[in-house]
Amino acid sequence: MAAKETLEVGSRWIIGNGRTVNFWRDRWLPSSDSFKVLSPQGHNTGLVKVAQLIDSNTGTWKTELIKEAFLPHEADCILSIPLSLQLPEDSRVWAWSKNGIYTVRSAYRVSLKLLKASTPRTSGDNSDKAKAAQFWKVLWKIDCPNKIKHFLWRACREILPTNYRLAVRKVSNNDRCGFCGECESSGHSL
Structure with a gap:
């Protein structure tokens, strides 16, 4: 999209x-x-x-x-x-945030909703693979700078250098968000 x-x-x-x-x-x-x-x-x-x-x-x-x-x-x-x-x-x-201000997180959620609405429903064993393939195709066709596509790809693959990922790799001892104290995963960061 x-x-x-x-x-x-x-x-x-x-x-x-x-x-x-x-x-x-x-x-x-x-x-x-x-x-x-x-x-x-x-x-x-x-x-x-x-x-x-x-x-x-x-x-x-x-x-x-x-x-x-x-x-x-x-x-x-x-x-x-x-x-x-x-x-x-x-x-x-x-329109998709309480304060009316655009955020990457809310735009990502809108994009996912639109993608789900436009993706045809398939059944069978390969339906998850087909959905994933369709998702990645759409992601790489988004009209935006490559660094944004790469960031979204990394976020979807859960490989952003969040505190949680750094703790799993033993780079850091703290897996908590600096703002709210919850576990800082890719989804939490967005």
Whole structure:
């Protein structure tokens, strides 16, 4: 999977003034799995930007228009989004972390979820081997610097020089994480 695809799937818009966000195409609904509007466009083909749903004079949502244009659960979701009176620029956040900040760990998890969703299910004795082969193929085709691919490969193979691995090889006596005190494996480090 390409890094760009992971970033697109993993990010969503936070509404400020709504001028940047296309509400039919972009990912911006906070309580949807896909973060996208699923309502049919119907006769509202002239509506495109979220800004058209905001009364710029009062800094509030145009409630009647929203209830008319969207399915009830999506209308409720939109109306629950708080707006600032200053109507700042729209901003992107990482949807898969609590604080909205991108981390390699959360991107790795999103990539794995997407890989699992796109990998066809096979049955039989060779299914694990086929899944592993498919995983490594996808990993090496990711559009990112080779050092990142190498890092991910080492993390998946559990051969990063973590405190745990160093202790197993008798290089260090301490296998604990310096931050939380738990055993520092590759998965823990990510």
